[in-house]
Amino acid sequence: xxxxxxxxxxxxxxxxxxxxxxxxxxxxxxxxxxxxxxxxxxxxxxxxxxxxxxxxxxxxxxxxxxxxxxxxxxxxxxxxxxxxxxxxxxxxxxxxxxxxxxxxxxxxxxxxxxxxxxxxxxxxxxxxxxxxxxxxxxxxxxxxxxxxxxxxxxxxxxxxxxxxxxxxxxxxxxxxxxxxxxxxxxxxxxxxxxxxxxxxxxxxxxxxxxxxxxxxxxxxxxxxxxxxxxxxxxxxxxxxxxxxxxxxxxxxxxxxxxxxxxxxxxxxxxxxxxxxxxxxxxxxxxxxxxxxxxxxxxxxxxxxxxxxxxxxxxxxxxxxxxxxxxxxxxxxxxxxxxxxxxxxxxxxxxxxxxxxxxxxxxxxxxxxxxxxxxxxxxxxxxxxxxxxxxxxxxxxxxxxxxxxxxxxxxxxxxxxxxxxxxxxxxxxxxxxxxxxxxxxxxxxxxxxxxxxxxxxxxxxxxxxxxxxxxxxxxxxxxxxxxxxxxxxxxxxxxxxxxxxxxxxxxxxxxxxxxxxxxxxxxxxxxxxxxxxxxxxxxxxxxxxxxxxxxxxxxxxxxxxxxxxxxxxxxxxxxxxxxxxxxxxxxxxxxxxxxxxxxxxxxxxxxxxxxxxxxxxxxxxxxxxxxxxxxxxxxxxxxxxxxxxxxxxxxxx
Numbered sequence: 001x002x003x004x005x006x007x008x009x010x011x012x013x014x015x016x017x018x019x020x021x022x023x024x025x026x027x028x029x030x031x032x033x034x035x036x037x038x039x040x041x042x043x044x045x046x047x048x049x050x051x052x053x054x055x056x057x058x059x060x061x062x063x064x065x066x067x068x069x070x071x072x073x074x075x076x077x078x079x080x081x082x083x084x085x086x087x088x089x090x091x092x093x094x095x096x097x098x099x100x101x102x103x104x105x106x107x108x109x110x111x112x113x114x115x116x117x118x119x120x121x122x123x124x125x126x127x128x129x130x131x132x133x134x135x136x137x138x139x140x141x142x143x144x145x146x147x148x149x150x151x152x153x154x155x156x157x158x159x160x161x162x163x164x165x166x167x168x169x170x171x172x173x174x175x176x177x178x179x180x181x182x183x184x185x186x187x188x189x190x191x192x193x194x195x196x197x198x199x200x201x202x203x204x205x206x207x208x209x210x211x212x213x214x215x216x217x218x219x220x221x222x223x224x225x226x227x228x229x230x231x232x233x234x235x236x237x238x239x240x241x242x243x244x245x246x247x248x249x250x251x252x253x254x255x256x257x258x259x260x261x262x263x264x265x266x267x268x269x270x271x272x273x274x275x276x277x278x279x280x281x282x283x284x285x286x287x288x289x290x291x292x293x294x295x296x297x298x299x300x301x302x303x304x305x306x307x308x309x310x311x312x313x314x315x316x317x318x319x320x321x322x323x324x325x326x327x328x329x330x331x332x333x334x335x336x337x338x339x340x341x342x343x344x345x346x347x348x349x350x351x352x353x354x355x356x357x358x359x360x361x362x363x364x365x366x367x368x369x370x371x372x373x374x375x376x377x378x379x380x381x382x383x384x385x386x387x388x389x390x391x392x393x394x395x396x397x398x399x400x401x402x403x404x405x406x407x408x409x410x411x412x413x414x415x416x417x418x419x420x421x422x423x424x425x426x427x428x429x430x431x432x433x434x435x436x437x438x439x440x441x442x443x444x445x446x447x448x449x450x451x452x453x454x455x456x457x458x459x460x461x462x463x464x465x466x467x468x469x470x471x472x473x474x475x476x477x478x479x480x481x482x483x484x485x486x487x488x489x490x491x492x493x494x495x496x497x498x499x500x501x502x503x504x505x506x507x508x509x510x511x512x513x514x515x516x517x518x519x520x521x522x523x524x525x526x527x528x529x530x531x532x533x534x535x536x537x538x539x540x541x542x543x544x545x546x547x548x549x550x551x552x553x554x555x556x557x558x559x560x561x562x563x564x565x566x567x568x569x570x571x572x573x574x575x576x577x578x579x580x581x582x583x584x585x586x587x588x589x590x591x592x593x594x595x596x597x598x599x600x601x602x603x604x605x606x607x608x609x610x611x612x613x614x615x616x617x618x619x620x621x622x623x624x625x626x627x628x629x630x631x632x633x634x635x636x637x638x639x640x641x642x643x644x645x646x647x648x649x650x651x652x
Contacts (some may be wrong), residue, residue: 004436005406006414013434017057017299025053036432036444037514044450044472047073051081051292051448051475058295058329061095062087062261070473076500077491079473082264082288089268089287090124090161091259093328097121100307101333103150104356107228108197108339108348115150120157120328122254127158127245129252134222136188138163138260141270143187145169145178145209146316147196147338151226151245153325155191160268160287163260167270170317171196171203174591175211177537180279181272182212185482186219191245193226194233199340202229210237224248264288265479269322271422273493279536281489282482285425289475293426294326296447302360302389302416303433304330311335312362312391313349318531319422320362320393332360341367342374350378357386364394364530365401365417369560372404384410389431393418394530396518398560399440417442419518421504423494424476428468428504429516441515448474453510458498461510465519468506469498477502520562526555527562531595535617538566538596541588547574548584552607553598554621556650565624565650566598569607576603602649608640620644 013019022033025042029049033039043050048069055064065084072078096102096117103115115123136142142159146152146168156166167185169178171193182190192209195202206225213223223242227233235242265286273281298304310327314320315338327334335356341349341363353361371378378384390405390413397417405415416431419442428451429442437443445451450472453461481490497503507519526533535553542551549569555562566584570576581601588596608616619629623644632638 004438005402006412007436008414008434016303016433017305018301018303018432018434021053021057021300024057025050028053028056036435040445040447043447047448047472054292054296054300054448055082058292058299060087060291060295061092073473074500076473076495076502077477077487079477080265081292081475085264085288086261087264087288087291088161088163088259088261089291090157090257091261092291093157093326094121094124094257095329096331101309102328103153103334103336104309105150105336106338106352107147107149108200108343110197110202110339111228113150120150120154121257123154123249124157124161125254125257126249126252127154128161128257130248131158131164131189132162134189136162136164138262139267140164141167141185141187143167143169143182143185143190144316145171145173145190145192145205145212146226147171147193147228148314148316148321148336149193149226149228149338150336151191151193152316152321153328153334153336155224156325161257161259163262163266165267165270165284168316168321170315170593171205171208172198172315172593172595173208173317174593175208175215176540176591177593178208178212179215180537181282182216184279184282185270187216188220189222189224190216190220191224191226193228195229197229197339199343204229206233206237213238213241222248262287267479269425270482271319271322271425273422281493283423283478284480284482285476286479289477289479290322290425291326291329293424293448293474293476294323295329297323297418297426297430298327298330298332300447301418301427301430301432302391303414304332304360306331308332308359309335309356309386310360310362311337311349311353311356311358313337313341313364313367314362319425322425324362342370346371346374346376347378347381350376350382350384353378353384353387354382358384359386360389360391361387362391362393365392365397366395366529366561368392368397368401368404372401372408377408379408379410387413389414389416389433391416391418391431393420393427395527395561396520397440401560402437402439419506419516420446423478423504424474426476428470429518438511438513438515441511441513441517443515445514445516451516453508453516454498454501454503458501463509463512465507465509467497468504468508468516468518470502470504520555520557526553526564528555528564528595528599529561533564533596537592538564538588538598541591541596542566542568542584545584545587547571547580550607550615552615552617552620554617554624556600556621556624558599563599564596565600565602567602567604567607567620567644569604576601600649602647604640604643606637606640606643608638609636624650
């Protein structure tokens with residue numbers, strides 16, 4: 001019988017933000033909202049009323065202005081929300097100034113810290129004063145090359161309090177990977193830790209931070225170093241441009257923060273595309289859109305209340321870090337963890353959940369699969385009484401992952417599988433605390449998002465696979481790409497397939513329950529373990545090696561995830577032995593990240609190309625996965641595809 005894995009009780013539904021918001025909207029606008037589906041339809045049919053209600057219900061701090069909520073609401077891109085509003089992101093994050101926990105931090109088993117809301121406010125105050133003294137102001141960029149530690153959030157809030165723009169990368173990136181990103185945006189100040197812990201070992205960051213600083217040149221006025229793996233890291237190599245964080249802020253006493261209110265659509269974050277066809281695109285997200293989107297997802301979809309304890313396993317290079325940081329605006333306690341989720345064993349995150357009375361546990365589908373494969377049974381070994389919601393994202397959660405959660409973690413929990421992206425700094429589809437959870441399905445389209453599935457001709461589909469699209473505008477659409485003055489690259493990235501409709505590039509199905517199943521990316525972006533990787537970033541490293549003439553990389557569906565497979569065409573007479581494979585992997589690891597390192601490297605005699613000379617990743621991936629190749633006529637050498645079919649190296 002078709003039965004859900006979980007349904008909320010009547011008492012639980014009555015206590016949710018979702019129910020309270022529906023009743024408030026009914027009273028304010030005179031609408032009848034008997035179900036989530038009524039609410040969702042209203043949220044996209046009456047966008048001005050809905051987003052006005054979100055502003056009011058979530059208590060946005062700022063000046064809303066006298067103008068309309070939405071201008072040019074029929075244009076994508078082009079719609080503008082709250083065009084007269086003035087707000088400050090940090091002001092909305094720092095509503096509290098008390099002694100309750102704001103941030104709890106664990107760096108594997110090496111570091112444990114706890115900061116109150118008062119502590120965070122005071123440290124943001126000092127850091128903001130120091131940044132202002134360095135000349136940082138509205139529109140300037142501040143970069144973070146940081147682990148997921150409190151100082152990363154404090155630095156971000158200090159920058160945003162001044163109207164500056166924050167951008168971050170995780171510290172496992174190589175210099176080239178960081179410069180592909182920061183080199184485009186020219187940050188004025190760079191925050192870095194001296195290193196980070198992973199698998200019980202300390203890893204140095206300062207040598208790479210020095211290389212980044214050297215390449216950024218005179219645009220970078222200061223490097224701010226946060227001690228983490230050692231008490232007094234050496235700064236001599238920075239030629240006087242580096243300062244320890246404590247030394248930087250020492251001259252400034254904590255005090256009231258002078259929050260600079262900015263236009264609603266002023267830039268807040270610069271995020272990065274995966275770099276598939278070249279250097280990553282710099283995606284600029286606005287203050288107001290980010291804030292409204294995250295509050296909607298956390299309060300309404302996630303049911304995060306004041307005093308809840310919110311965790312997401314993430315790095316500063318993934319948009320879920322930005323999402324997690326916004327939990328302060330919901331007045332939750334942020335539970336940060338940096339390091340391996342399996343050190344010293346697979347129970348470490350569940351230990352954390354028990355010790356800190358976690359209410360919301362966020363992780364990747366890959367972690368859930370790994371926990372299941374490791375035979376973990378947290379329901380038997382841990383007290384997870386306080387846990388109400390488990391978030392899963394990064395890659396599709398397989399039906400067996402749903403089973404593992406309800407059988408071995410907790411039976412009475414809302415499993416909120418969510419999906420969206422860096423492109424919108426949020427979700428198209430996600431969890432709903434007032435709806436049942438069906439095995440293998442994301443529960444529903446998110447509020448304010450008219451998410452549908454289209455075939456190639458733009459016809460809506462239900463029960464069939466197609467392209468994920470959004471047919472109405474929403475506040476967290478990017479305000480543009482960096483250095484894209486006419487908006488052409490932004491338009492081509494999302495609106496070129498279906499005019500006036502956002503086409504995201506996910507291969508999905510809308511179910512009979514109006515839920516969604518995501519089958520992966522419909523383009524060539526790799527997604528191992530839920531981390532988006534651009535093929536060009538791998539090519540740039542592999543093809544520096546003399547032995548490699550050219551290469552092509554794909555993602556192979558494997559064990560409910562995606563593994564990176566690299567095919568190489570070598571110089572004539574060379575064979576791919578263990579030594580060359582090791583050399584290739586070391587080159588990629590040293591200059592990109594460990595996630596970029598291929599699981600399999602396979603030698604081929606030729607690589608298929610289009611008539612214009614471009615390699616065809618999607619065609620190769622389709623052959624490897626046993627799918628048809630639609631347009632062989634566009635290939636200069638279609639016979640080369642046969643070299644990738646039924647390769648024994650990819651059978652295990």
